[in-house]
Amino acid sequence: MPNAILRAGPDTQGRPVSCANDTSSSAWPWQYIKLVNISKVTHTGCEDSPIGNIPTTKHSDSNDSNVETATGNFSISRSATSNHGTTIDIGFEFVYQATQSFDIKITYNGSASGGPDIDSSSNIRFVDNKAGGSASGFPSLSGSITRTLPASVVPALYSAALSVGIGIEFPDDICTPSSGSANASATLGIEFL
């Protein structure tokens, strides 16, 4: 029978420390950091250059990193679209202490669509901070992975992320904004087993 351990934290990076997989405590809420980054590239037309007309683009990025409180299983879902390129990065990380190991199940689901011509660099990738914890594919990627997180007297980190990126080629008439679309969607969930 393991011994009880004193709560530590926040950790050296200021992250809250959660109690194993116990999301039921109001006195010690189970917290994680939610990461959401969405990047869109919009084709706006063209401009003159010494080599002739070149396409012009507009970039927009939104980056969010928030501490959230979970009261059970949770998931993160985002979707975005543009006429040239779209990338969604979602993820979470949490720091925990535990007197004994516990299991979590991570489920990921990413998909991309668009056209008329999809750029070859488009990709979907899942990764976590454990050995062997990566998978990639296109235009869709889905799966799940079960992790056994070991007991830890000091704060220990687990993180997982899913990235969905899709780009489409510029149209033949590069001076006319593309009428194409680059659509991406991503869902990442955690289940406490």
Next chain:
Amino acid sequence: MAKYEESQEVENERSKNRQRATRERRAEEKEIKKQRREALNQATSTKERREIKRAAEEATLSTRGPSSAGGSDKGGIYDISTNNYSQPQRNQLGQDSSIEDAGIDTLGGSSAADSVGDTNTFTLDIVKDDNTAGTATFNGPGVNDD
């Protein structure tokens, strides 16, 4: 018979005086204990807490008169070989004496971690042995300097 009644009357008066003195002493000790608790709550260092406890104990002893300060023969040791009757020294209160000077610790004595007699409690979060969140309550002065 009259002599007995007179003697009984005197004894009754003495008894009343003893009871009154006891009540007064208890009231003084209660007040000292209250002041000790308040002072400990405001203390910021181990040294300060130690001084407060020492002062409180001395004040308490003074309310009890010489018998509690080691001045009477109560609790003394009779040495049959020398036919002497000696009074033991008071217990050590400080921490800087050699081990040869050390006596039995007194309640509420020199150690900052000594929780006996303290009414302060503090609670810390813990991960219980079943991985659930819980708390543990401790007695004592709380956070020490070192």
